[in-house]
Amino acid sequence: MPKPSNEGVTSQVNPARTVSSSLKDNEQTLISIFEHCSDIVFRRVTLRDDAKLLLLYVDGMIDKDLVQNTILKPLLYEGVPQGLGVLSSLAQMCEMELVAALQTQKVSTFEEAADLILKGNVAFLADGEASVLLADVSQYETRSIEEPSTEAALRGTRESFTELLRTNTTLLRRIIVTTDLKMEPFEIGKFTKTEVVLAYIKGIATPDLINEVRTRIAGIDIQSVLESGYIEEYIEDSSYSPFPQMQSTERADVVAAGLLEGRIAVFVNGTPIVLVVPMTFWDGLQAPDDYYERFLYVTMNRWIRYLFALFSILFPSVYIALTTYHPEMMPPKLMMSITGLREQSPFPTVIEVFLMEFMFEGLREAGIRLPQQIGPLVSIVGALVIGQAAVQAGIISAPIVIVVSAAGISSFVIPRYRFGYPLRMLRFPLLVLSGLFGLFGVALGLIMILTHLIQLNPLGTPYLEPIAPTKQNKLKNVFLRRPRRRTS
Amino acid sequence: MNKSLITVCLLLLSAVTSGCWNLKETNQLAIVIGGGLDINQDGRLEVSSQIAIPAGLGGPDTGPNKKRSFVVVSATGKDFMDAGQNIQTQLSRTLFYAHRQTILIGQRMAEQGMNKYLDMVVRNPKSEMRSVIFVVKDGTAKDILETEPVFDPLISTALGSVQMALGMKPFYYREFLCESRPKGGSVLLPAISIQASAKRFNYAGAAVLNKENALKLVGFLKPEESYYANWIKGRQRALIVSTSGKQNNGSISLRAQGLKSHIKVVKDSNGMRLHIQLSGTGDIVENNSSLDPSLAKDLRTIEKNMSKEAEQAVVKLIQKAQKQYKAEFFGIARHVHNKYPREWKSLQKDWNETFSKLPITVEVHLRYQDPGQTNSSI
Numbered sequence: 001m002p003k004p005s006n007e008g009v010t011s012q013v014n015p016a017r018t019v020s021s022s023l024k025d026n027e028q029t030l031i032s033i034f035e036h037c038s039d040i041v042f043r044r045v046t047l048r049d050d051a052k053l054l055l056l057y058v059d060g061m062i063d064k065d066l067v068q069n070t071i072l073k074p075l076l077y078e079g080v081p082q083g084l085g086v087l088s089s090l091a092q093m094c095e096m097e098l099v100a101a102l103q104t105q106k107v108s109t110f111e112e113a114a115d116l117i118l119k120g121n122v123a124f125l126a127d128g129e130a131s132v133l134l135a136d137v138s139q140y141e142t143r144s145i146e147e148p149s150t151e152a153a154l155r156g157t158r159e160s161f162t163e164l165l166r167t168n169t170t171l172l173r174r175i176i177v178t179t180d181l182k183m184e185p186f187e188i189g190k191f192t193k194t195e196v197v198l199a200y201i202k203g204i205a206t207p208d209l210i211n212e213v214r215t216r217i218a219g220i221d222i223q224s225v226l227e228s229g230y231i232e233e234y235i236e237d238s239s240y241s242p243f244p245q246m247q248s249t250e251r252a253d254v255v256a257a258g259l260l261e262g263r264i265a266v267f268v269n270g271t272p273i274v275l276v277v278p279m280t281f282w283d284g285l286q287a288p289d290d291y292y293e294r295f296l297y298v299t300m301n302r303w304i305r306y307l308f309a310l311f312s313i314l315f316p317s318v319y320i321a322l323t324t325y326h327p328e329m330m331p332p333k334l335m336m337s338i339t340g341l342r343e344q345s346p347f348p349t350v351i352e353v354f355l356m357e358f359m360f361e362g363l364r365e366a367g368i369r370l371p372q373q374i375g376p377l378v379s380i381v382g383a384l385v386i387g388q389a390a391v392q393a394g395i396i397s398a399p400i401v402i403v404v405s406a407a408g409i410s411s412f413v414i415p416r417y418r419f420g421y422p423l424r425m426l427r428f429p430l431l432v433l434s435g436l437f438g439l440f441g442v443a444l445g446l447i448m449i450l451t452h453l454i455q456l457n458p459l460g461t462p463y464l465e466p467i468a469p470t471k472q473n474k475l476k477n478v479f480l481r482r483p484r485r486r487t488s
Numbered sequence: 489m490n491k492s493l494i495t496v497c498l499l500l501l502s503a504v505t506s507g508c509w510n511l512k513e514t515n516q517l518a519i520v521i522g523g524g525l526d527i528n529q530d531g532r533l534e535v536s537s538q539i540a541i542p543a544g545l546g547g548p549d550t551g552p553n554k555k556r557s558f559v560v561v562s563a564t565g566k567d568f569m570d571a572g573q574n575i576q577t578q579l580s581r582t583l584f585y586a587h588r589q590t591i592l593i594g595q596r597m598a599e600q601g602m603n604k605y606l607d608m609v610v611r612n613p614k615s616e617m618r619s620v621i622f623v624v625k626d627g628t629a630k631d632i633l634e635t636e637p638v639f640d641p642l643i644s645t646a647l648g649s650v651q652m653a654l655g656m657k658p659f660y661y662r663e664f665l666c667e668s669r670p671k672g673g674s675v676l677l678p679a680i681s682i683q684a685s686a687k688r689f690n691y692a693g694a695a696v697l698n699k700e701n702a703l704k705l706v707g708f709l710k711p712e713e714s715y716y717a718n719w720i721k722g723r724q725r726a727l728i729v730s731t732s733g734k735q736n737n738g739s740i741s742l743r744a745q746g747l748k749s750h751i752k753v754v755k756d757s758n759g760m761r762l763h764i765q766l767s768g769t770g771d772i773v774e775n776n777s778s779l780d781p782s783l784a785k786d787l788r789t790i791e792k793n794m795s796k797e798a799e800q801a802v803v804k805l806i807q808k809a810q811k812q813y814k815a816e817f818f819g820i821a822r823h824v825h826n827k828y829p830r831e832w833k834s835l836q837k838d839w840n841e842t843f844s845k846l847p848i849t850v851e852v853h854l855r856y857q858d859p860g861q862t863n864s865s866i
Contacts, residue, residue, distance in 0.1 A: 324511050328586030328614070332521065332645065335587060339514040340542035348513060438511070444499060 018108050023052055023127035030056060030125075033114055040117070047075060056123040063139035067122060071135070103136040115193065142167070148250050150417055153289040160250040165195050165269035171252040172199060176259065180204075183267075186217050194225035197267040199255075204262045212459055213264050213277060228268040228275050235266075235277070237458045242422040245458035247279040254288050278459040282467075282478050284419030285309060290481055298481040305413055312411035313423045316353050317434035317442050319403045324349050325438025344394035350435035352396055356404040357427065359386050364408070515542070518581040521558065522644030523619070524629025525605060526594035528564060533597075533605075535571035536562035536630040537583070538644055545641050557641040560633045568608040585612065590644040591619045591661055592629035592680070598695060601702035606668065609661055617662040620648040623695035625681040625708055632680060635687050643689070650691055651678060655726035656718050670825070672832075672839035674698045674815035676717055679708055694718075696817050700840055706813045713805050719766055720749050720802070720818045727768070729854060731777075731793050738776030740790055744768035744854055751823045755831075762820060762848040766802065771858040781859035791854060799852040806848050816843035 019026055027042070034040040043055040053075070057067070107113050113132040117123050120138020145167065148160035161168040169183055180203055186196040198217060200210055216235040225231060228248065236245045249255060250272045255265045258276035266275040285305050290298045323342075327335055345352060363382045370378055387405075390396040407427070411420040426449060433441030456463035466474035476482050522538035537560070544557040561578050565571030576583055591609070593602065609615050624632055633643060640646040651658045659678050667675045674696050681692035694714035696706040709717060718724040730741040750765040772781050772790070779786040809815060821839055825832040835842055 323514050327512075327514050327517065327584065328616070332519075332587040332589060335514060335519065336540055336542050336545045338542075339517075339519070340545050342513065342515045343543045345515075348511075435511075 017110055019110060019113070019125070019130050019132055021128050021130045023054060023125060026125050027054055029110055030054075030114075033110060045072070045075060052127040054123075054125040056117055056125070057137075058118060058120065061120040061140050062122055062137045066137050066139075071122070105134050106131050107134060108132070119193075145171075151249060151251050151254070151288055151415070153251075153287060153292075155289040155292040157251065157253050159252060161252065161272035161274060163270050163272060165197060165267055168252070168267050168272070168274065169197060169199070172255055172259075172265070175252055175256040176201065181259070184214065188217070188220050188222065188231070189225040190223045192224040192226065192270075195269040196225070196231060199259065199265040199267060201259050201262075204260065205264055206262065209262075209264060209278075209459060213266070217266070225268060225270075227271045228266065228273045231266055231268055232275055238456060241452065241456055242425050243281070243453065243456065243463070244284065244416075244418050244422070245277075245279055245456065245463070247276040247283055247416065248273045248418060249276060249288075250274070251288055257291065278461040279463075280461060280465050281453060281463050284416050285414060287415035291484075295481045295483045299479075302479075302481065305415070308410035308413040309423060312407050312413075312420070313426055313430065314442065314446075315407040315410070316357065316403055316427055317430040317445070318439070319399075320349050320353055320431065321434040321438040321442055324435075338397075338399050341399055342397045345397040346395065349397075349400070350431065352400045353404060353431060354428075356386070356396060356400050357431070360404050360408045361424070512582070516581055517584040518579045520583055520585050520588050521642050522590040522592065522633055522647075523585075523588050524562075524592040524594065524624075524633050525568075525597050526562075526628045526630060527596045527600055532564045533567065533571060534562055534564045534630070535568060535575065536560055536633055537572075537575055538633040538642070539579070539583075540642060558643075560630060562630055568605060569612070585615045588616045588619045588644075589642075590647045591621045592632050593621070593623045593677075594628040594630075595624055595626060595705065596628070598623050598697060598705035601704040602668075602697060603702040606665065606703075610665060617660070617665075619661045620651070620658050621661050621664050621677060622647060622680045623677045623697075623705070625679045625692040625695065627682045631682050632689055635682065635689055638688070647680070647689070650680075650689075654691060654715070655724055656715075657723045657725065659723070667819075668697075668699055668703060670821065670836075672699065672816075672836035673819075673821040673843070674700075674706060674813075674817040674840060675703065676709075676714075676721065676817040678714070694817075696813055696815050698815055698840065700838060706815045709805075709808075712801070713808070716798075716802050716805050717818060719747050719768075720751070720764060722747075722749050722819075726770075728773070729768075729770075729794055729798050730774075731790075731797050738778065739774070740772065740777050740779070740794065741774035742770045742790075742794055742854060742856065743773045744770035746770075751818075751820055753820070753823050753827045755828060760824075760842075760846055762846055763851070764802070764806075764818075764848065765851045765853070766798070767853040767855075769855045769857045772856055772860045775860065781856065787856060787859065791856060795852045795854045798854060799850055802850045802852060806850065810844040810846075810848075814844040815840050 045053040121134040124133040184198040524536035528534040563574035637643040679692040679695040694709040747768040752763040
């Protein structure tokens with residue numbers, strides 16, 4: 001993280017100072033501004049008619065071919081073109097005649113100039129002129145568009161966002177071709193000066209929502225934005241809620257679908273993850289290709305997801321409640337076999353489930369962090385040590401392994417991986433409750449979770465809508481995915 | 489934040505103080521899988537519990553050195569729970585009654601009357617009402633509990649399936665309770681006996697317990713009689729009816745399904761009359777006679793013979809009930825009660841006696857549905 005240096009000339013230079021007409025002074029100022037910045041290149045050019053130019057750019061961020069071929073060569077070899085009438089200044093001449101770049105602009109303070117230079121512009125300073133001409137010739141190494149890695153879908157686009165904001169907005173523009181697609185720019189972060197774009201479709205998104213998001217983003221005052229999560233944290237309603245209140249996606253089609261539903265997307269430069277606000281509970285359980293596949297399959301899949309979501313949050317705690325508090329509720333034969341397998345275990349069921357849940361979460365985390373070369377190690381050690389050895393040694397009873405792994409796997413059925421976190425997390429308080437009070441505790445915990453969900457109201461949209469509050473016309477889309485011809 | 493913390497604490501406290509603290513691992517429980525009631529030689533109540541040994545049930549080892557799957561523990565006592573207390577003295581784990589699959593009643597117990605011991609199973613919330621109930625003919629409940637089952641690891645779970653395999657609805661304790669509460673008549677309980685030689689059990693028909701006399705045992709019905717009795721009661725789902733084979737030199741068997749019974753109570757100047765109508769349809773599954781089911785004429789004959797033979801069996805059964813046992817166990821009492829609620833008040837006191845004098849007509853209709861894969865007998 002860059003820290004303002006407090007030595008030498010820098011501290012004396014006020015970057016907000018306006019550019020003077022003396023090239024020498026300007027050069028001195030710029031040198032002091034860019035002190036100890038080895039990647040800044042100063043190029044002094046003297047033209048045939050003794051006009052002096054200073055070119056300034058960040059090495060590695062500009063298109064060198066472009067600068068050489070369209071700017072430097074004409075300037076050096078041909079000089080100032082003749083017979084064009086009176087040009088008021090050299091810089092104007094450059095702008096009009098020589099600099100064949102798409103975007104140019106003129107600024108008059110060092111601060112603005114420095115900002116733009118750092119973003120890949122070439123700065124032109126001419127002797128005798130009190131302004132800086134900047135041409136956008138930025139070009140740097142970026143990742144190409146790849147397949148989405150966290151939001152797999154069998155059907156639909158294979159393009160996912162990249163780190164470059166412009167690429168990402170382009171992907172969106174290519175889907176939604178209308179002038180109503182608005183993209184409002186923001187710049188956030190004192191050091192990172194990250195570009196943030198607020199995208200919405202005028203006429204579909206409600207003005208209230210747009211205003212709300214706009215003011216929230218504009219109100220952010222932080223040093224740095226390294227990922228869209230920074231923005232998310234600043235504009236989400238309830239930071240303490242375990243449930244995500246913003247959908248994060250790396251798919252352009254998901255963003256487009258969200259915008260067409262009247263939601264707002266927040267693009268952040270430097271990350272492929274785009275935020276879509278507001279989000280409801282049911283959005284978390286929908287997959288990107290829900291609307292591409294035939295509705296019958298999708299409806300079935302949705303129900304599978306709902307059931308597995310419930311399963312993943314409840315299975316371990318209900319298992320504890322049934323085996324330790326209400327054994328009369330189990331079928332007799334099931335109870336016998338569970339008891340038979342439990343005879344050797346040294347720990348109470350609650351402790352066993354806790355141990356295994358911790359192990360499972362550990363394995364999950366390790367699976368993400370391990371370098372790819374030793375990735376298989378986790379599965380081998382996990383399956384062998386936890387699955388088999390622990391059971392055979394009689395430390396953990398076999399049903400616990402089944403319960404924990406089944407619940408763990410079912411949390412990964414949820415298509416938005418972030419939505420699996422709260423379900424996995426809330427398992428632990430439910431475990432404690434069921435270990436203390438049996439099914440009564442589980443019911444208690446569920447009531448608390450439900451109360452919280454009903455209270456959640458991100459950006460004015462109730463989290464459980466359309467179930468609570470009930471919206472008749474949208475309700476069917478939660479339980480079924482109605483055929484499209486009928487929904488319209 | 490403070491408020492919600494207090495709420496949570498209150499909720500937790502309410503749970504603890506209201507006694508909702510009964511955590512018990514399943515391997516701290518002695519799971520009673522079957523219960524038996526007997527009167528022993530000294531005339532005292534003897535309760536036997538079949539307790540499952542889960543280690544002998546579950547688990548992958550099925551070798552010869554596998555543990556036994558159950559143990560039968562018995563003790564005497566003043567009543568059910570007192571005896572249970574005495575059983576507990578012999579066990580290291582708490583008795584757990586909620587999975588009791590079977591209740592067996594020894595013959596001597598049935599002879600002395602079941603009335604006194606009905607209460608415990610209902611009153612105790614930890615007790616299972618869906619246990620199948622059997623009377624042990626010529627034996628004690630303990631003997632049956634100790635037999636080695638053929639298929640299941642535990643005899644108690646097997647007993648429930650016996651009735652199902654014979655086409656009856658299983659007779660659960662709760663049904664016994666429902667039938668024994670209204671006054672008048674008798675209750676029909678399934679009966680089981682033990683084959684001393686093979687150490688196996690046998691379905692032994694049914695036992696008749698007189699409700700008007702402290703639910704004491706009146707007598708037993710043979711297995712075949714019990715099928716017809718259950719048919720009249722509407723508890724028989726399927727039955728194979730066979731002609732005796734005197735005519736036409738061979739027997740014919742019909743697997744009758746969808747058995748229905750219709751009991752008509754008529755009261756006129758001649759007094760009360762009963763008409764029992766039984767019907768069923770089925771497939772001809774065996775034909776050793778010279779009749780050809782593909783011919784309409786023969787088919788009619790088959791149906792007629794079959795219905796007639798079934799009718800004779802039912803008439804015989806009703807005669808046995810009226811003359812020998814003087815007990816009404818067909819559930820006719822309910823029909824009379826429904827139709828003549830006023831008269832029933834005076835009838836219910838000695839309904840068994842009244843029943844034994846009623847004129848009863850029987851009508852059985854058996855229809856074929858499928859003559860089978862071949863025509864005449866091969």
